Amino acid sequence: MRASRTLILVIAGLLVFCFGMAARLDMWFQQWEGNRAQSSSPLGVLLGDGRRIFARHFFVKADAYFHSGYYPTAFDNREAFATPHMAEDAGAVGGNNRGDENGFLGKPRDWIDAFSRKFYPSVHTHLDEGGAKPHSAGSGDLGDNSEVREILPWLRLSAELDPQSIQTYTVTAYWLRERMGKTAEAEQFLRDGLRENPGSYEILYELGRVYAANHRDPARARNLWQLALRNWGEAEQNKKEPDSFLLNEILSRLAVLEQDEGRYREALAYMLRWKKSSPRPEEVQKRIDEVRQKLGPEQ
Amino acid sequence: MKNIAAVSSIVIKELYRRKDFYVLFILTVLICLVMASVSIFNDHNIIRYLKEICLLLIWVSSLVIAITTTARQIPAERENRTLLPLLAKPLSRTQLILGKFLGCWLACGAALLCFYLFFGLLAGSREHQWPLLSYLQAAGLHWVMLGVVIALTLLGSLVFAAPSSTGTICFVIVSGILLLGRHLNKVALHLPEPRRSILYSLYYSIPHFELFDVRDLIIHNWPPIAWSVCALAAVYAAAYGAVFLIGACLLFRRRALN
Numbered sequence: 340m341r342a343s344r345t346l347i348l349v350i351a352g353l354l355v356f357c358f359g360m361a362a363r364l365d366m367w368f369q370q371w372e373g374n375r376a377q378s379s380s381p382l383g384v385l386l387g388d389g390r391r392i393f394a395r396h397f398f399v400k401a402d403a404y405f406h407s408g409y410y411p412t413a414f415d416n417r418e419a420f421a422t423p424h425m426a427e428d429a430g431a432v433g434g435n436n437r438g439d440e441n442g443f444l445g446k447p448r449d450w451i452d453a454f455s456r457k458f459y460p461s462v463h464t465h466l467d468e469g470g471a472k473p474h475s476a477g478s479g480d481l482g483d484n485s486e487v488r489e490i491l492p493w494l495r496l497s498a499e500l501d502p503q504s505i506q507t508y509t510v511t512a513y514w515l516r517e518r519m520g521k522t523a524e525a526e527q528f529l530r531d532g533l534r535e536n537p538g539s540y541e542i543l544y545e546l547g548r549v550y551a552a553n554h555r556d557p558a559r560a561r562n563l564w565q566l567a568l569r570n571w572g573e574a575e576q577n578k579k580e581p582d583s584f585l586l587n588e589i590l591s592r593l594a595v596l597e598q599d600e601g602r603y604r605e606a607l608a609y610m611l612r613w614k615k616s617s618p619r620p621e622e623v624q625k626r627i628d629e630v631r632q633k634l635g636p637e638q
Numbered sequence: 639m640k641n642i643a644a645v646s647s648i649v650i651k652e653l654y655r656r657k658d659f660y661v662l663f664i665l666t667v668l669i670c671l672v673m674a675s676v677s678i679f680n681d682h683n684i685i686r687y688l689k690e691i692c693l694l695l696i697w698v699s700s701l702v703i704a705i706t707t708t709a710r711q712i713p714a715e716r717e718n719r720t721l722l723p724l725l726a727k728p729l730s731r732t733q734l735i736l737g738k739f740l741g742c743w744l745a746c747g748a749a750l751l752c753f754y755l756f757f758g759l760l761a762g763s764r765e766h767q768w769p770l771l772s773y774l775q776a777a778g779l780h781w782v783m784l785g786v787v788i789a790l791t792l793l794g795s796l797v798f799a800a801p802s803s804t805g806t807i808c809f810v811i812v813s814g815i816l817l818l819g820r821h822l823n824k825v826a827l828h829l830p831e832p833r834r835s836i837l838y839s840l841y842y843s844i845p846h847f848e849l850f851d852v853r854d855l856i857i858h859n860w861p862p863i864a865w866s867v868c869a870l871a872a873v874y875a876a877a878y879g880a881v882f883l884i885g886a887c888l889l890f891r892r893r894a895l896n
Contacts, residue, residue, distance in 0.1 A: 404686060408854035414821040448823050451846060455820060457867045458779075459854050470858065485683070492678050492687040515679060524679045 382499055394501030401425060401493035407470045408460035411443045419443055424465065425490060426506060429513035432584065466490065467518055487518045498532070508532030509545040522553040540574060543567035544589050557596055564593050583616050590616070594626070603634045641729045645737025646744060653707060653745035662699035663752060669695060670760055685764040686857050692760055693853045696753040697780070701812060704746045704784045708791040709804040711738045712890075732887045735792065739883060742788045747781050754780075771862045776852050779868065782875045783850035787812055789882035790845075796889045815847045845878040 368374055373387075382390055402423035403410035411417045418438035426432050441463045447453035464470055466486045494511040497504065508529055515525035526549050532542045544567040551560035568589050575581035590613035597606035607630050614623040653659060670692045678684050715721040725731065754777040762768050787808070794804040819841075826837035849871055852863065 404858075407858035407860070412821065414824045448827070449842075451842070452823060454867075454870070455846065455849055457863055458849050458852050458871075460858060460860055488679075488681050488684050489686040491681065492676075492684055495678055519681075521679060521681075528679075 386500070390500040391504075394497045394504055394507070397493045397497040397500065398504070398507055399423065401490040401497065404490045404493060405466050405487070406460075407464050407466060409463055416443045416445070423510075425514070426510045428465075428467070429510045429517075430588065432506060485519065487514050490514065498528075502532075502535035505532065505536055505539050505541045508536075509541050512545050512549070516549060516553055522549060525549060525553075538570050538573075540567040540570040540589070541585060543570060544585060544592075547592065551592070551596065557600060561593065561596055564589055564596070568593065586616050587613060587618075598626075598630060603630050606630050607634065641733045642737040642740055645729070645734060646741030649707075649711065649738060649741025650745045650748070652741075653703075653749070656707075658703055658706065659749050659752075662702060663749075663756075666692065666695040666699055666753065667756060670756075674760070674764075683764060685761060688764070689757070689761050689857045690853070692757050693856065696750075696757060697851070697853070699753065700746060700750055700780065700784060701787065701809070703749050704742065704787050705791050705805050705808045705812070706801075707745065708738075708742045708788045709795050709808065710801040711742065711792070712795050713801050713804075731890050735883065735887050735890055739788060739792055739886075742792075743781075743785050746784045746788065750777055750781055750784070769856075769859065769862070772856055772860075775862055775868055776856050779850040779852055779871060782872050783847050786845050786847070786875050786879045786882065789879045789886065793882045793886040793889065796886055796893065812847060815844055816851060819844060819846050820848045845875075850875070 386393070399410075402420070402425050405423075405425040411420050416438060419436050419440035420443070421437070422432055422435045424436075424440075427436070444456070444461060447456065466489060470486045491511065491514070494507055494514075498507045498511065501507070508531070512525040512529045512532075515521040515528065526546070529542050529546045529549065533539060533546070536542060543563050547560045547563035547567060550556045550563060568586075571582070571586055571589060575586070590609050594606050594609035594613055597603070597609060607627065610623055610627045610630060614620045614627065617623050670688065673691055674688055712721075715724065724734065729737075754773060758768070758770075758773050790811070791804060791808045794808050795801065798804045798807060822837055822841040822844075826834050826841060829837060854860075855863070
């Protein structure tokens with residue numbers, strides 16, 4: 340009887356100790372940076388920071404879907420796929436691809452290699468050009484664009500795994516609004532991206548495109564691109580190799596927008612900056628001459 | 639043939655009495671239905687990711703069923719002491735091996751039928767098209783490949799001591815070939831001699847299971863493969879299946895039963 344009473348007392352003492360420890364540790368745990376419970380995503384709780392490794396994999400998988408499964412493995416020559424084609428086509432990044440994208444498999448090395456090519460996709464296609472299906476008469480030059488939707492689950496998963504990967508947001512938004520006509524979803528996704536990456540000039544630029552091309556709202560587009568330009572300066576100007584591809588994109592959009600709005604002085608200012616960073620300054624010069632003519636002798 | 643059919647019918651009955659298939663099938667259905675319920679940018683016609691997940695689960699489940707069912711056949715007969723009474727009947731050791739093989743292969747075929755039926759329904763409900771020919775080819779090639787896997791496992795069950803070790807080793811071999819088999823020749827080309835020749839010999843001598851994996855063609859709606867190519871692949875599989883079965887028969891004939 341006494342032994343059991345002692346045991347109950349020990350258990351009660353241990354419970355009080357555990358309660359006290361939990362109350363003490365919880366304060367520290369809530370402030371700890373490595374606390375996974377703060378993550379709103381179940382994947383974040385499950386995988387922690389390791390999820391970023393998988394995010395890149397799923398981004399590349401989306402590009403493999405864009406090619407209907409025709410994609411180089413780690414054992415193949417990947418020079419022609421260094422920059423995912425869906426990102427390059429979206430205008431989110433500058434292309435780094437070299438080599439023959441139609442022939443990364445090369446000539447068959449042996450009879451097994453030749454025979455096995457009949458059992459997996461071995462022809463280069465893009466989903467926005469009809470994918471694996473032959474073009475139908477009603478699908479137009481670009482084929483059936485709605486097929487592009489198949490890349491979206493992997494892009495969404497990639498964004499959830501690595502919310503700091505800005506490219507995922509801009510590429511997804513491009514395909515959503517440009518090829519699927521889902522402007523509201525594209526805008527919402529970009530705003531989610533902006534919440535995760537405050538001040539990102541890439542997302543601001545893409546958001547500007549939504550307002551310029553889809554909402555036909557040049558005033559808001561201008562504001563967004565001007566903010567993108569300012570943020571680009573803060574983020575990139577002091578870098579050894581700044582992102583000149585996106586600087587050109589922002590400047591060119593701003594210049595064209597101002598020209599279309601008849602604000603030639605502002606257009607000229609942007610064009611002069613654009614010329615400095617453009618890989619084809621002679622083409623920008625032609626536009627400058629055009630604007631100068633419109634400005635007349637006052638210039 | 640009658641004896642072989644009798645042995646195989648027992649194996650088939652064993653599969654549907656055990657719960658392995660039901661558990662794996664229900665798991666596959668549940669996972670696919672949960673994945674199908676996810677809304678991606680309010681587009682309900684997105685299907686390829688679902689097809690990929692479903693086919694992956696089918697492949698994993700079929701390999702689990704094939705290898706685990708086959709690996710325990712002979713050891714279980716020995717453990718239950720039913721092997722000697724079985725062979726006391728007018729049944730040769732070769733017939734027993736062939737009966738076990740046929741039973742496992744047919745049982746896997748029945749399981750595959752259920753899996754692919756579910757896959758077809760799932761894909762058709764969203765795509766609103768029924769590429770039955772492609773599905774038939776995919777299921778057929780899958781079944782033919784499982785024949786080789788079953789023959790390999792049967793041989794393994796006579797070499798290794800326990801069903802668990804046979805199962806593990808067969809899983810490692812089959813997954814290794816499925817993942818890397820296609821690329822061994824590319825790796826070999828970058829190696830110095832004699833490693834290059836050794837790896838190339840391995841490349842030519844392994845059964846290339848990846849030939850029968852046409853999931854990418856199904857997922858991305860590529861047109862069906864030519865039937866002559868499928869027939870050639872079936873002949874290739876039959877040759878390897880025969881090699882492993884003959885090996886198993888020879889080994890079993892020389893093996894002491896107790």
